[in-house]
Amino acid sequence: MIGRPAFLRLPVIFIVLGALLGSTWTGLVGAQPAADQPWENGLGMKFVPVAGTKALFSIWETRVRDFEAFVSATGYDATAGMLSKRDDGWRAHGDSWRSPAFPQTSLHPVCGVNWEDARAFCTWMTETERAAGRLGPNQVYRLPTDEEWSAAIGLPREQGATPKERNGKAGEVYWWGTAFPPPKGMGNFSDEAAKRGRHPDWNIVVGYDDGFEDSSPAGTFAATKLGLYDLTGNAWEWCEDFFDGKAGSRVMRGGAYSRLGAHHLEASFRLEVPAPRRRSDFGFRCVIGLEGRSP
Ligand SMILES: [Ca+2]
């Protein structure tokens, strides 16, 4: 068999190399989010589809490292006036998301941000990821709507025109089912560990011990069947909507690691909170809207 001259092999090598480089390049700059596909952004935040919505949900609450990237890039100041829990209760102690009166690593949820801070993060992410070619012109980062959040936790379609009207209507239903106290490992709630530790004054889930007095690293506990972590517990999560559908306070969902109030952990519970309020158990989860609503 007669071999081909070396100069004839070179084009073949270039074609193969070109194809390899081309596919790598596509993977780096062309991988924009798509419906029904899991996706990872430039900060390593992971997103999954949620049936019944036109959005991808972050599997984690927004982490300290994510928010830190935003603050480093923009100089945004989210430090004033946060309420934190110390021995004299919830007050403005001069703490902030950077140091909320308990230990946090970069992988914990950012704790102590208000609705406006959360929206500012989303706006920055949209601009940054569009500039990097990772987001299409009609795709945006934003907070979930109240109805999208309900879809994420698996509630069937709810009756009621506003979050206020839908509040609590599903009763004693939790993301893990109807067992209470929850089976071990379902999330970070106000628990026996909190009571033993820094928070002897808190109402807790009696008989449940998650080992964390305050926040826990995002993704420590079991995920829902869609792959969402800490949807109940750890940090409260801001939603887009007004509580009454028109004006005033916003909606938070999912309960938290903090003092347990009646019904806080139920899937259909809504907390009514003024948008400017920063408290050390307030965080958020981003979604990527695939149909171009403004953040
Ligand atoms: Ca706990």
Ligand SMILES: [Ca+2]
């Ligand atoms: Ca949460």
